[in-house]
Amino acid sequence: MMLSSRRRLQGRMLLLLVAVVAVSFGAWLPWEYPSSSMLYKFGIDRDILTLGKSAGVAAIVLMGLQILFIARFTMIERLVGYDRMVRIHRMVGITIVALAVMHPLLVFSIDDVATIPVKWEYWPEILGGGLLISLSIYAAIAYGRSFSRIPYHYWKWMHQAGAIVLVVTSLVHVYYVTDSYHSGVPLVFLVCVGIVVVVCWGWILFRPFMDGEKHEVVSLTRVGPAARELRLRPLGNPIRHAPGQFAYINVTDGPIPSEPHPFTISSSPGADTLRFVIRCCGDWTNRVGQLRVGDTVQVSGPYGMFSPEAYGCEAGYVCIAGGVGITPMLSMIENMDELSPPLHLVWSNRTVEDAFAREELKEHALRLHQLDVTHVFSRDATSVDNEYTGRVNHDLLDRVLAEVPLSDSLFFVCGPQPFMESVQRTLSEMGVPPSQIVTEEFGF
Numbered sequence: 227m228m229l230s231s232r233r234r235l236q237g238r239m240l241l242l243l244v245a246v247v248a249v250s251f252g253a254w255l256p257w258e259y260p261s262s263s264m265l266y267k268f269g270i271d272r273d274i275l276t277l278g279k280s281a282g283v284a285a286i287v288l289m290g291l292q293i294l295f296i297a298r299f300t301m302i303e304r305l306v307g308y309d310r311m312v313r314i315h316r317m318v319g320i321t322i323v324a325l326a327v328m329h330p331l332l333v334f335s336i337d338d339v340a341t342i343p344v345k346w347e348y349w350p351e352i353l354g355g356g357l358l359i360s361l362s363i364y365a366a367i368a369y370g371r372s373f374s375r376i377p378y379h380y381w382k383w384m385h386q387a388g389a390i391v392l393v394v395t396s397l398v399h400v401y402y403v404t405d406s407y408h409s410g411v412p413l414v415f416l417v418c419v420g421i422v423v424v425v426c427w428g429w430i431l432f433r434p435f436m437d438g439e440k441h442e443v444v445s446l447t448r449v450g451p452a453a454r455e456l457r458l459r460p461l462g463n464p465i466r467h468a469p470g471q472f473a474y475i476n477v478t479d480g481p482i483p484s485e486p487h488p489f490t491i492s493s494s495p496g497a498d499t500l501r502f503v504i505r506c507c508g509d510w511t512n513r514v515g516q517l518r519v520g521d522t523v524q525v526s527g528p529y530g531m532f533s534p535e536a537y538g539c540e541a542g543y544v545c546i547a548g549g550v551g552i553t554p555m556l557s558m559i560e561n562m563d564e565l566s567p568p569l570h571l572v573w574s575n576r577t578v579e580d581a582f583a584r585e586e587l588k589e590h591a592l593r594l595h596q597l598d599v600t601h602v603f604s605r606d607a608t609s610v611d612n613e614y615t616g617r618v619n620h621d622l623l624d625r626v627l628a629e630v631p632l633s634d635s636l637f638f639v640c641g642p643q644p645f646m647e648s649v650q651r652t653l654s655e656m657g658v659p660p661s662q663i664v665t666e667e668f669g670f
């Protein structure tokens with residue numbers, strides 16, 4: 227179950243403190259334990275050289291922390307949420323590249339580069355140059371993944387393998403490029419970073435085989451033109467989730483490749499079976515229809531913070547979903563009772579046929595006086611009450627949210643990237659502060 231916001235805040239502060247202390251300690255080492263080459267540098271030259279070394283060590287510590295924080299350890303997940311951690315991971319990645327670039331710029335800025343001999347005895351420096359080039363390529367591939375045609379599972383494999391190679395090579399570079407890491411505190415520090423990285427990386431690699439609870443496929447039905455509804459019954463301990471959270475599904479001994487994929491749990495927390503609605507859009511999801519009743523799959527989770535339970539808001543919620551982005555909202559709505567705060571759902575689809583949960587939502591709206599459902603179809607015309615043709619834009623939201631106290635409500639937005647960007651822009655034009663908008667991306 228989710229931690230209270232106070233506990234989460236305290237925990238996050240603690241994590242931040244750990245990260246700041248680790249990076250500061252790494253950056254401080256070159257000042258406290260100067261290498262013998264520093265003895266020939268004085269004044270500002272010495273400071274610039276030391277600063278360059280600090281930047282390099284800080285980059286390595288950050289690389290280690292990246293692996294630690296993205297390894298999906300339960301406690302870190304419960305404090306930050308894996309989805310948010312992925313966003314932080316991307317930002318820290320840029321910082322690492324910036325520090326890695328600063329490192330040689332500062333270190334070599336005090337020498338005349340033309341006088342530095344290129345000999346094999348300087349292999350640690352040459353290795354450092356290779357590292358910087360590799361890190362830049364690695365980062366470019368990571369940030370450019372969505373523009374490239376590299377299949378996700380290949381990219382993920384390369385990203386994970388690349389991470390460990392880069393960190394271990396960096397540690398080798400530091401150890402051999404300077405004599406100050408051969409003993410004492412600096413050596414202990416390097417070894418500790420190495421151990422943390424190897425343990426976390428091992429966990430990332432083997433987690434899919436060790437983590438999760440076995441579930442049995444109870445039903446698999448087609449819903450809408452391109453989606454399947456999968457229901458799973460726990461064979462061991464049930465997953466205790468909050469509405470809106472997601473889990474990883476891994477088919478370990480079924481007809482489709484064994485690789486964990488994230489899907490939102492769209493059933494309510496108390497339900498006997500876990501329900502997933504999966505849009506068939508790629509290699510793995512297009513094969514999900516090959517699963518048969520009785521097949522076993524591994525489910526690990528829950529993950530994520532896209533849940534009213536993570537925030538709490540008495541004034542009520544506005545959920546705006548595009549297509550399959552409805553899945554977290556289905557769980558939130560199924561979990562509602564007469565005492566729940568009001569919820570206004572705006573669900574956008576291309577056609578009426580795509581709105582696979584239309585009947586189900588109608589029943590919930592009859593059951594719950596405080597639930598309002600608005601359908602928007604971009605391609606189909608409709609003349610039904612609370613249904614519109616067009617797009618979710620300023621005009622439409624003004625109309626359908628006329629009675630909603632915008633300044634007090636919490637907004638959950640989920641759907642394709644362009645849809646989410648457009649909705650976020652519209653909401654901010656309508657005066658909703660960004661702190662009241664929670665988003666979920668269906669891709670890492």
Ligand SMILES: Cc1cc2nc3c(=O)[nH]c(=O)nc-3n(C[C@H](O)[C@H](O)[C@H](O)COP(=O)(O)OP(=O)(O)OC[C@H]3O[C@@H](n4cnc5c(N)ncnc54)[C@H](O)[C@@H]3O)c2cc1C
Pocket residue numbers: 309377378379472485486487488489490491503504505506507508509510511512530550553554667668669670
């Ligand atoms: C938090 C979260 C919740 C999600 N909930 C749902 C849901 O309820 N219903 C639904 O239909 N889809 C959901 N998705 C999207 C779903 O995970 C992807 O569509 C699916 O993994 C695609 O796999 P593929 O091999 O078929 O397609 P691919 O063509 O290989 O991948 C398409 C895109 O999906 C993402 N993706 C693929 N594999 C993974 C992976 N193992 N881990 C993370 N991202 C991956 C990548 O961004 C990739 O570019 C969710 C994604 C996330 C991150």
